[in-house]
Amino acid sequence: MNKYLPKNLAFSVYDIDFDTLYASGKKVILFDLDNTLASYDNIIPSKEQLKLNERLRKIGYKIYIISNNHQKRVKKFTMSFIVDGYLVHARKPNTGRIAKYIKKNNLNLSEIIFIGDQLLTDISCANRLAIDNILVRSISRKSEKWYTKINRLREKKIIKKIAQEDYDMAQKIIEIIGTRSDHSE
Numbered sequence: 001m002n003k004y005l006p007k008n009l010a011f012s013v014y015d016i017d018f019d020t021l022y023a024s025g026k027k028v029i030l031f032d033l034d035n036t037l038a039s040y041d042n043i044i045p046s047k048e049q050l051k052l053n054e055r056l057r058k059i060g061y062k063i064y065i066i067s068n069n070h071q072k073r074v075k076k077f078t079m080s081f082i083v084d085g086y087l088v089h090a091r092k093p094n095t096g097r098i099a100k101y102i103k104k105n106n107l108n109l110s111e112i113i114f115i116g117d118q119l120l121t122d123i124s125c126a127n128r129l130a131i132d133n134i135l136v137r138s139i140s141r142k143s144e145k146w147y148t149k150i151n152r153l154r155e156k157k158i159i160k161k162i163a164q165e166d167y168d169m170a171q172k173i174i175e176i177i178g179t180r181s182d183h184s185e
C-alpha cells in the first residue's frame with residue numbers, strides 16, 4: 001500500500017465525527033498543530049478551538065500534539081488548549097521520535113487516530129507506524145513556511161502517483177487538499 005494514502009479524509013477537525021470514532025475504539029488523538037488545529041499565526045486558541053478541546057475531553061479522549069514546531073509555540077497554545085502531552089521537534093516524516101514518544105506514554109497503536117494536514121509528514125508517519133489517520137485541509141496555506149511549500153510540490157507528484165493506482169482516491173484527496181486559491185486566509 002502507498003504510505004501516503006490517508007485512511008480517512010475530512011475538510012477540517014470540525015467535520016470529524018469524534019463520538020463515532022470513540023465508539024469504534026479510538027481513545028487517543030495525535031494532532032498535528034500547524035494548519036491542522038490552528039494556523040501558523042494563530043498563537044492563542046480561539047473560542048471554537050477551545051470548545052472542540054472541551055468536547056473531546058468530555059468524550060474521554062486522550063489528546064497529544066505531535067509537532068515539528070518548537071517548544072515555545074506548542075507550549076503557548078497548550079496553555080489553554082488542554083492536552084495530555086506534546087512532542088515538539090517531532091521530525092516528521094521521520095518516525096523515530098514519535099515511536100519512542102508513543103512507547104513512553106504507553107499508548108496502544110490500535111486506539112490512536114492521527115490527524116494532520118500533510119501527506120508527506122503526518123499521513124506517511126502514521127501509516128508507517130500502523131496508526132489510523134485522517135487527512136484534513138490546511139487551515140491557511142498563505143503562512144506556510146518555505147519547507148512546507150517544497151513539501152507541497154512533492155505532494156503534487158505523490159497525488160499523481162496515487163491517481164495511477166486509485167483514481168477516485170486521488171480525486172478525493174485533491175478535493176480535500178484543494179488548491180492554493182481555495183484557502184481564504
Ligand SMILES: [Mg+2]
Binds near residue numbers: 033034035036116
Ligand atoms: Mg501541519
